Amino acid sequence: xxxxxxxxxxxxxxxxxxxxxxxxxxxxxxxxxxxxxxxxxxxxxxxxxxxxxxxxxxxxxxxxxxxxxxxxxxxxxxxxxxxxxxxxxxxxxxxxxxxxxxxxxxxxxxxxxxxxxxxxxxxxxxxxxxxxxxxxxxxxxxxxxxxxxxxxxxxxxxxxxxxxxxxxxxxxxxxxxxxxxxxxxxxxxxxxxxxxxxxxxxxxxxxxxxxxxxxxxxxxxxxxxxxxxxxxxxxxxxxxxxxxxxxxxxxxxxxxxxxxxxxxxxxxxxxxxxxxxxxxxxxxxxxxxxxxxxxxxxxxxxxxxxxxxxxxxxxx
Amino acid sequence: xxxxxxxxxxxxxxxxxxxxxxxxxxxxxxxxxxxxxxxxxxxxxxxxxxxxxxxxxxxxxxxxxxxxxxxxxxxxxxxxxxxxxxxxxxxxxxxxxxxxxxxxxxxxxxxxxxxxxxxxxxxxxxxxxxxxxxxxxxxxxxxxxxxxxxxxxxxxxxxxxxxxxxxxxxxxxxxxxxxxxxxxxxxxxxxxxxxxxxxxxxxxxxxxxxxxxxxxxxxxxxxxxxxxxxxxxxxxxxxxxxxxxxxxxxxxxxxxxxxxxxxxxxxxxxxxxxxxxxxxxxxxxxxxxxxxxxxxxxxxxxxxx
Numbered sequence: 001x002x003x004x005x006x007x008x009x010x011x012x013x014x015x016x017x018x019x020x021x022x023x024x025x026x027x028x029x030x031x032x033x034x035x036x037x038x039x040x041x042x043x044x045x046x047x048x049x050x051x052x053x054x055x056x057x058x059x060x061x062x063x064x065x066x067x068x069x070x071x072x073x074x075x076x077x078x079x080x081x082x083x084x085x086x087x088x089x090x091x092x093x094x095x096x097x098x099x100x101x102x103x104x105x106x107x108x109x110x111x112x113x114x115x116x117x118x119x120x121x122x123x124x125x126x127x128x129x130x131x132x133x134x135x136x137x138x139x140x141x142x143x144x145x146x147x148x149x150x151x152x153x154x155x156x157x158x159x160x161x162x163x164x165x166x167x168x169x170x171x172x173x174x175x176x177x178x179x180x181x182x183x184x185x186x187x188x189x190x191x192x193x194x195x196x197x198x199x200x201x202x203x204x205x206x207x208x209x210x211x212x213x214x215x216x217x218x219x220x221x222x223x224x225x226x227x228x229x230x231x232x233x234x235x236x237x238x239x240x241x242x243x244x245x246x247x248x249x250x251x252x253x254x255x256x257x258x259x260x261x262x263x264x265x266x267x268x269x270x271x272x273x274x275x276x277x278x279x280x281x282x283x284x285x286x287x288x289x290x291x292x293x294x295x296x297x298x299x300x301x302x303x304x305x306x307x308x309x310x311x312x313x314x315x316x
Numbered sequence: 317x318x319x320x321x322x323x324x325x326x327x328x329x330x331x332x333x334x335x336x337x338x339x340x341x342x343x344x345x346x347x348x349x350x351x352x353x354x355x356x357x358x359x360x361x362x363x364x365x366x367x368x369x370x371x372x373x374x375x376x377x378x379x380x381x382x383x384x385x386x387x388x389x390x391x392x393x394x395x396x397x398x399x400x401x402x403x404x405x406x407x408x409x410x411x412x413x414x415x416x417x418x419x420x421x422x423x424x425x426x427x428x429x430x431x432x433x434x435x436x437x438x439x440x441x442x443x444x445x446x447x448x449x450x451x452x453x454x455x456x457x458x459x460x461x462x463x464x465x466x467x468x469x470x471x472x473x474x475x476x477x478x479x480x481x482x483x484x485x486x487x488x489x490x491x492x493x494x495x496x497x498x499x500x501x502x503x504x505x506x507x508x509x510x511x512x513x514x515x516x517x518x519x520x521x522x523x524x525x526x527x528x529x530x531x532x533x534x535x536x537x538x539x540x541x542x543x544x545x546x547x548x549x550x551x552x553x554x555x556x557x558x559x560x561x562x563x564x565x566x567x568x569x570x571x572x573x574x575x576x577x578x579x580x581x582x583x584x585x586x587x588x589x590x591x592x593x594x595x596x597x598x599x600x601x602x603x604x605x606x607x608x609x610x611x612x613x614x615x616x617x618x619x620x621x
Contacts, residue, residue, distance in 0.1 A: 035524040039433065042425035042528070046495055047441065049422065053460070053492035054448040060459035121354065124347065131351070137607070138355035141362070144599040144610065146553030146571045152592045153365050155585075162585050164364065167381065192361065204615035245450075253452035256555040260575055272454040279457050280560050286458055293455040300455070304447045311446065311500070312439060 058297055065290035085291035093288060099269040102183055106190075106270070107251035114191035115247050118198030123228060125199070126206040136203070140196035147193065147256035154189040179267025186257050186268060194250070198243060205239035206232070238310045245307040252300055271296055362596070369589035376586060391590035399577050399591050401570070405598075408552055408569035410483055415490040416547045420540055422491065423498035428528045430499070431506035432514070442500060449496035453556050460489065464561065476564065486561055490551050498543050501613075505539040506532060538612075545606045546613030549599050570595050 031039065068081045089096050121139060125132050142150065157164045158175035166173060175185040209232060217227040233240065255272040258264040263281075264273025271292055278289035368381065375386025396402070426445065430438050464479035474482030509532065517527050533540075558572035565576060577591055603610060 031524065038523065038525045039429055042525075043429050043441070046422040046426045046499070047444070049488070049492045050445055050448045050495060053489055054451060054456065055444070057456035057459035057463070058451060061455055061457075064458055121351075124351065129347065129351065131348075135351045135355050138358045140611075141600075141603065142358065143614075144549055144553075144603045145362075145596055146555055146599075148555045148571050148574050149553075149592060149595050152574060152577075152588065152595075153361050156365055156368065156589060156592075157361060159585060162377075162381065164381065192358070196358070200611065200614060249450055249452070253454060255454060259555075259559065272452060275454045275457060276556075276560060279461055290458050293458060296452045296455040300450065300452055301447075304450045307450060308443050308447060312443060 061290050061293040061297065064286065065294040067290075068287060070286055081287075085287040089288050089291045095265075095269045095274055096292070099264075099271045099274050102269055103251060103254070103271055105183065106187065106254055107248060109187045110191065110194055110251055111244075111247050113187075114194040115198050115243060117191075118195045119202050119243070121195070122199045122202035122206060123232070126203060136199070140200050142193040143196045143200065145193065147190065148260045150189050150193055151186075151257045151260040154185070154192075158185050158189075176261050177266070182261070182267045186261065190254070190257055198246075201243060201246070202236075202239060205236055209235055238313075241306060241310045245303045245310075248303045249300055252296055365589040365592050367589075368586050369593045371586050373584050373586045391586050392594065395587050395590040395594060398587075399573070399594070401591075401594055403566065404568060404570045404573045407483075407567055408571070408598075411486055411490070411558070411569050412548055412551045415487045415494075415551050416544055418487070419491045419494045419498055419547055420543060423495050423502055423543075424533065424536070424540070425528070426495070426499045427502035427506055428532055430503045431509075432532075442503065445496035445499045447496070449493060453493065457560060461560065475567075480561060481563055481567065483567065486557055489557050489561070490554060494547055494550065498547070501543060502536060502539055505536050509535055542609040542613035545602060545609040549602055549610065552599060570598075 065085055066080055066082060068079045068084070069077065121135075125136055129135070145153070155163070155176065160166060160172060160174040160177070163175065165171075165175060173181060176182050213231055213235065214227060217231050222230065253272050254270055255264075255276070258268040258270055258273050259276070262268055263277060264270050275289045275292045275296070278285050278292070368376070369391050370387055370389065372386040372388045372390070376383070379385070426441075429435075430442060461480065464485050467479035467485075469477060469479055469482055469484065471477055473484060476482060479485040513531055513535075514527055517531055522530075552569075553571055554569075555571050558569050559575060562568055562572065565573070568576070574591075574595060577588075
């Protein structure tokens, strides 16, 4: 998935590099006219891409969520209806609350399961373990696969008639279809990928932690566990924050897996899937779609702000 | 980084070993056993798909999957033809290659200016770029979908005659989404270059663009390589935009065509396995050949050059 939350661990754990190049950049006014035009074009063209294709649509989503526009008539037919769309989504749109609940479960599960496991594995593999490279490779191999493909690969395990899981357990459960279990089945599949991803991010962060810190703790007679909680975890604060942001954003925009399984229905409702089916689906309702899109924007912007604060701190 | 965990000085390793001699032994066995179990568990799902993709459906449906025999290559031939993989791989290439090149070029331009010139809005601009990368794409769907529908394109550029359903539209949105992360990584990388390299160029009267293209770009090649690998994987894997913006099955890239493949392969799970392995193959090749670039691309920010 291309819109994956990037690692961008952002130079957050300080190594022994000393000061950065901050002061070396030149002021603009020393340039000649032609050069200045080139510089302007080099910034303006990419900025136009981002503004026209990301920020303007984001703003438009917010505006549309307060209108009754159905997407067919011209823009002059737009009628402001206040928060009606939001009220309707919350009261007369049955899949909304299940979706909110599923997104919340998604977040809690990803955090308590794969994220914690990924951090734990990173800490283990950061030590001199024989075969560390092999273990790392095995763990982050799923990271290169798309979630849509992961849905397919796990179907071989989850299928009711021919799946491995039912053969092993002697059951007849339709793991992807039964609304009582399918969310959990999907979460395990998603966790397969997420664990390796978090491990990779955290491992990169751990490599930036000064080794002498750990040595000092060991000399003090601090055990492995207490060293981790008392020394490593606090030093890794920026990475911890980034991991939290990554988990929240990933949970919020979870989409591919459920869409490939059943388009987010029947126990697999997610906000992202509801937005999509309200725009491209059979029963499209632009107002509902925009209202839910705005809710997603609102939640994500809080965490994006945290992310930017952490990542851009050193630039200041 | 001052120290790396992979190669600590020999003396520290030894003293650490001596200090925890006893608990290390038993602890080590438990640790290795745990890691081996986890690794096997992690390799299993894909391994299972690979294994079954080489087996005949008639054989496994009679003998069950927990059996030996029925080896064949036919699933791949059949999956390739029925899934029309030839065309969807071509579509993926048509989308991925220009998108990656354009993303890297535009990101390099912005990163160059941000790292080379001090300007009051540098940080704001970087924030605007970086934040765009994190927004949930679904939250932009309504306006993008409607706008694309309204923008006409000549027939030679898009058979749908509008931005909606065109390769161009898909490429542009991918570029817009990916640029932020690349700009961030590249500008960090460029800031570590010694500034002196530009001074002689300036004395020679080299234009800004020449300095960018002939001095900076060759020096950031490692970062570009890492990002190229990462972006190729991501854009190849991109599912959401391709699914919603391209309605014509003939134009779907590999990852999104998966959605339709299930119907084609509905009960033959060995065929489904072969199809899955085919889809995974390009990224797995990238993964095994260019693992270093992939990992460093994903974590580039954290080492800052």
